Amino acid sequence: MTVERDELTGVLEDAGLSPYQADAYVTVLELGSAPVTRIADASGVPDPRIYDVLRDLESNGYIEMYDQESLYARANSLDEITDDLQSRANRFTTATEEIERRWNEPSVERSTVSIVTRFETVIKNADEFIREAESQVNVSLGVEHFERLRPALREATGRGIRVNLSIHTPDAGREALPDAEELSEVCSEARHRRLPSPFAVIVDRTKTCFAPHAGSMNEYGVLVDDRTHTYVFHWYFLTTQWDMWEPIYSSLSDEPPIEYVDIRYCVRDVAPLLRDGATVKVRIEGADTETGADRVVEGRLSGVTTTGFEDAADAQAIASFGGQVALVVETDDGPVEVGGWGAMVEAVEAHRISVLSVESGTAD
Known part of the structure; x- marks a missing residue:
């Protein structure tokens, strides 16, 4: 394919030559060895500039100049x-x-919600998100992906992050599951889902990595860095990957101090105690919903708020607590209403709740 002269000089300019240098170099290629005066006449380079232009080309290795009665270039x-x-x-x-x-x-x-085409991108981001976790990590994966995320899960667990691990196995078998010793290093609690399932990682209720299970007709992944969208995935995890499946490992204590990272589980457990007249003391770490500043609330629970389901306070399924859920804490400065992650109407958004003590009593 023949390239026109103007196109060739244009390409040389894109490669870093000046317009005069490109013109002079193409002229030298066309003439072969020629006197500088002839090169000046055949090119569009002004006579006063030709010597400087050719010397620049020589210093860059494009041509060489030599004396032969007069000054030549080739x-x-x-x-x-x-x-x-x-x-x-x-x-x-x-x-x-x-x-x-x-x-x-x-x-x-660059985008709060991204659709990607490779699972490798999904699991790479999942690894990064887990290592950056500040409070909690919810993970749903198959045994084939457990080893890939094991180092990140171990590191997060070692930092005191609450890690909920849901593992699904082929054909509902348990023989491929990690043993209790392995699980103790990588999670706070583990459950076994006996059905094929998508890959999902939800971190601090703000970041999500999701990919359909291997049998899906479509291959894609979703990366989310946004509270609103992650809220949907959080409830998907709780209701389909977690709450209904049997625990196979837990490091959590049933006796105070008991820690919660989800207010709904706390309300589910303490509501019956309060109804029976127990005195429940708590310490809550979170953020002021007006200022966003860190805030700690400590005191006695005087009540719980559950809306959207009439008998939520007596329910065991976490799906029953889909409406507003809050705790009322009696502090030295008066009562404080505390909501969960994303709280707007309560005074405090709880990130971590510690039940410090429970003293039995008699209901009025």
Whole structure:
């Protein structure tokens, strides 16, 4: 394929030559060895500039100049020049491929919800999110992906992060499950789901990594860095991957101090105690819903709020607590109403709840 002269000089300019340098170099290629005066006449380079332009080309390795009665110029060996141009072309090709990859798989930093095409992208982000967790991690995965996330889960558990691990196995078998010693290193509690399931990681109720199970007709992944969307995945995890399946390991204590990262589980457990007249003392770490500042609330529970289900306070299924759920804490400064993650109408958004003591009593 023949390239027109203007196109060739344009490409050389893209490669870093000035317009005069590109014009002069193409002229030298066309003339072969030629006097500088002839090169000036045949090119569009002004006579006063031709010597400086050719010396610049010589210093860059494109041509060489020599005396033969008058000053001549000729093109240098093409190997170095073609290698340089090929290297530049490869960089453009690599950049093009990277642009296409980033377009197809945008990073979470540039979009709160991203659809990606490779599972590798999903599990890589899951690993990063788990290592950055501040409070809690909910994980649903198959045994084939457990080893991949084991180091990140171990690190999070070691930092005191509440890790809920739901593992699903092929054909509902338990023989492939990690043993209790392995699970103690990587989670706070583990449950066995006896059905195929999607891959899901929900971190601090703000970040989600999701991919359909292997039998799905579609191959894709979803990356979320947003509270509102993650709220949907959080409830999906609780109601389909967690609450209904049997525990196979737990490091959680049934005796005070008892820690909760989800207010709904706390309300489910303490509501019957309060109804029976027990004195329940708590310490709650969270944030002020007006200012966003860290806030600690400590005192005696005087009541719970549950809306949306008439008998929620007597229910065991966490799905029964889908409405407003709150705790009322009697402090030295008066009562404080505490809600869960995303609380808006309560004074405090609870991130971690500790039941410090429970003293039995008699209901009025």
